[in-house]
Amino acid sequence: MNPTIAMITFRAMLGRRRALLLFALPLLLVVLAVALRVTGVADLEISSLVLQRFAIATLLPLVALVAGTGVIGPEIDDGQIMYVLTKPIPRHVVVLTKLAVAIALIAVFAVLPTFVAGLLLAGTTAQLALAFGIGMLAGGIAYGAVFVALAVVSRNAVVIGLLYALVWEALLGNFAPGAKSASVQQWALSVADTFTSASYVRSTVDLPVAVVLLVLVTAAGTLLAVLRLRSLTVAGAD
Amino acid sequence: MTVGSTIHDIGYRHYDGRRLGRGYVLRSLYVHNLRACHGFGRPARAKVMPSILALIMLIPAVVDVGVVAFTKEPGALMRYSSYAVTLQVIIAIFLAAQSPVLASRELRFHVVPLYFSRPVGPLDFVLAKFAALVTSLFALMAVPVTVLYVGGLIAKVPGSADQLLRYLGALVGCVVFALVLAGIGLTVAAFTPRRGFGVAAVIAVYLLPTTFVLIVQGIAEVRTQFTLQGWMGLFAPFNLVDIVQVRLLGAQRSAVGVPPGIAGGLIALALCTAIVAGSIAVLYSRFRKAGLS
Numbered sequence: 001m002n003p004t005i006a007m008i009t010f011r012a013m014l015g016r017r018r019a020l021l022l023f024a025l026p027l028l029l030v031v032l033a034v035a036l037r038v039t040g041v042a043d044l045e046i047s048s049l050v051l052q053r054f055a056i057a058t059l060l061p062l063v064a065l066v067a068g069t070g071v072i073g074p075e076i077d078d079g080q081i082m083y084v085l086t087k088p089i090p091r092h093v094v095v096l097t098k099l100a101v102a103i104a105l106i107a108v109f110a111v112l113p114t115f116v117a118g119l120l121l122a123g124t125t126a127q128l129a130l131a132f133g134i135g136m137l138a139g140g141i142a143y144g145a146v147f148v149a150l151a152v153v154s155r156n157a158v159v160i161g162l163l164y165a166l167v168w169e170a171l172l173g174n175f176a177p178g179a180k181s182a183s184v185q186q187w188a189l190s191v192a193d194t195f196t197s198a199s200y201v202r203s204t205v206d207l208p209v210a211v212v213l214l215v216l217v218t219a220a221g222t223l224l225a226v227l228r229l230r231s232l233t234v235a236g237a238d
Numbered sequence: 239m240t241v242g243s244t245i246h247d248i249g250y251r252h253y254d255g256r257r258l259g260r261g262y263v264l265r266s267l268y269v270h271n272l273r274a275c276h277g278f279g280r281p282a283r284a285k286v287m288p289s290i291l292a293l294i295m296l297i298p299a300v301v302d303v304g305v306v307a308f309t310k311e312p313g314a315l316m317r318y319s320s321y322a323v324t325l326q327v328i329i330a331i332f333l334a335a336q337s338p339v340l341a342s343r344e345l346r347f348h349v350v351p352l353y354f355s356r357p358v359g360p361l362d363f364v365l366a367k368f369a370a371l372v373t374s375l376f377a378l379m380a381v382p383v384t385v386l387y388v389g390g391l392i393a394k395v396p397g398s399a400d401q402l403l404r405y406l407g408a409l410v411g412c413v414v415f416a417l418v419l420a421g422i423g424l425t426v427a428a429f430t431p432r433r434g435f436g437v438a439a440v441i442a443v444y445l446l447p448t449t450f451v452l453i454v455q456g457i458a459e460v461r462t463q464f465t466l467q468g469w470m471g472l473f474a475p476f477n478l479v480d481i482v483q484v485r486l487l488g489a490q491r492s493a494v495g496v497p498p499g500i501a502g503g504l505i506a507l508a509l510c511t512a513i514v515a516g517s518i519a520v521l522y523s524r525f526r527k528a529g530l531s
Contacts, residue, residue, distance in 0.1 A: 069434050
């Protein structure tokens with residue numbers, strides 16, 4: 001961990017208008033939670049549905065994509081990463097710092113709003129808010145590692161990430177059960193499932209498998225990012 | 239020199255040939271942007287994503303035509319008007335991937351003033367970009383729909399006059415889809431010049447309202463509030479255009495909620511027009527301002 005790199009990355013992610021995007025993403029979830037609370041339709045089934053479909057299936061991948069690719073992608077693209085890489089800092093420290101910043105951003109802009117929305121929707125019933133908070137954090141770390149690795153490997157990181165999150169996890173999951181089980185979203189849901197007694201939260205993956213896969217994917221993503229950053233060559237952007 | 243348009247005249251020979259004019263400038267910008275939309279004239283990695291997405295768009299149509307031809311089951315042919323709604327995620331990803339290519343790059347590298355130092359106005363500049371993205375999106379949707387139609391003709395799906403009418407209706411629908419989506423995509427991308435952020439911002443503007451609307455529609459349906467379910471459709475881009483298709487173009491419903499009557503269709507159409515006009519106005523002022531600095 002390098003505090004200077006962390007600070008620069010935070011500033012790049014939250015400077016000026018960019019913070020607006022990150023603030024706007026979770027806003028709709030909170031608005032929906034407030035609306036459902038005020039109109040009094042927020043029973044446990046609807047709360048679980050909203051948290052599953054909006055928070056885990058939509059908000060988490062989006063915020064993770066913005067944070068994960070944003071911490072390192074633009075720097076590699078415009079060549080600014082050279083100023084970091086030419087300093088006597090081990091490259092794994094660079095990657096780990098960037099990953100930590102991404103996870104912190106995911107925690108603040110995806111996990112925390114989900115927890116708040118959960119409290120608004122269900123209160124402390126069935127520990128729903130806490131369960132989804134923990135599930136989102138677990139999923140967020142894995143997504144963060146995957147998207148940081150993707151940003152180091154490819155210039156099309158954001159689009160590839162979108163194809164994975166929206167086509168593989170959401171669309172193909174409906175047709176092929178195998179694809180559904182091989183998704184960070186289901187693993188995160190499995191973690192959330194363990195912490196809540198609500199029967200509406202159900203995952204296609206068992207907890208031990210989900211935890212192992214989450215750890216494995218996170219480790220693999222981090223390792224890949226470190227290895228690829230070691231041998232990175234910077235060509236002209238665009 | 240008697241012409242007052244030059245500050246310095248250091249004696250070089252002047253161009254006194256024919257000036258090609260505004261139309262030519264507009265056409266050149268349009269062609270340039272259309273090529274950029276698909277990565278032509280740029281390195282291979284810029285071509286990868288648009289080609290893959292265009293290919294994914296084609297696959298269901300080709301497979302479906304194959305199924306119809308093989309099983310002789312005309313009911314298996316997908317409805318032309320539902321194609322864009324069914325594959326909306328792919329279209330949205332294409333929009334997210336390519337609208338920053340058109341709207342962000344000049345802003346990111348601060349080269350807009352170079353364009354406006356030539357006889358190009360901000361309006362022409364914006365219209366050329368808009369038209370290019372509309373063309374590209376239209377092609378993305380219309381080609382698979384045409385494959386479906388031609389495939390249906392070859393497989394001798396009954397009711398050819400009716401099929402032609404539906405096909406033409408779906409093409410008009412594709413134009414409306416392309417106009418609305420291009421407006422949303424370009425506007426969002428023009429305000430997020432940082433690389434990668436534009437893609438994420440465009441997809442967020444599509445995905446979050448769509449999910450929001452779907453959840454509210456789902457809840458409304460369970461509580462049998464079908465009016466609310468229908469009108470909520472106005473707030474999700476693909477559902478909005480599907481309302482126009484259903485109420486004004488005689489298509490069958492593909493989206494979840496459609497408000498009743500011609501009035502619903504007219505309101506949806508008015509909203510579409512407002513999105514297109516508003517986005518062109520916003521883009522105009524954005525690029526005009528960027529051209530001054």
